[in-house]
Amino acid sequence: MPPNKRKANGAKVPSSVPNVASSKEEFSFWLLKSEPESRLENGVDLKFGLEDLKKEPNQTACWDGVRNYQARNFMRSMRLGQKGFFYHSNCKVPGIAGLVKIVKESYVDHTQFDKKDPHYDPKSSQDNPKWDMVDVQFQRELKRFIPLHELKQLHLDHKKNSGPLAKLALFTSARLSVQPVRQEEFDYIVSLEDVTS
């Protein structure tokens, strides 16, 4: 029996809780959370929905502001060309809005040094930066918005009958803002586009 499992940052993982980050599995798909509705933090509006990504030059944006070690480590393992879901969080109807592609692998997140940025980190330094980001590009909208409540229902179902969404990180690590997605999870969720109720 190994001693306490550890996360990449050294913090302890409760051994009773299944945790996606302690897995040695390699992931090739991702889920990125962003808030599509206005919310001010230190006077800065954090609103950034899929529509906002589409309006960026090249429909590309840097994924700055991630201040969680697990999420950062997942960004560090992202590779060029990999796909991710663009998830709308903290809004009226949370859920998956579209697909993005990783177009630049992890590099230093400059916002950690900017005192005026809501995600400024006084403990980080240019010499020893703590936080990274990647660039993502809009790929496409899903044919229909896949709401969280639908995924939740499927997740509960699949836990009982061992379906593809039984271990989806969206529910097993609900608070992570950057999550890994398995191939079978990705394919299944994309296939929901064509499901009519």
Added chain:
DNA sequence: GCCAACGTTGGC
């Protein structure tokens, strides 16, 4: 707006 879940901090 509430609050459960859970990550982080800091005293000891």
Added chain:
DNA sequence: GCCAACGTTGGC
């Protein structure tokens, strides 16, 4: 290195 207190996330 433990763990209580605190802060944040994000669904509801």
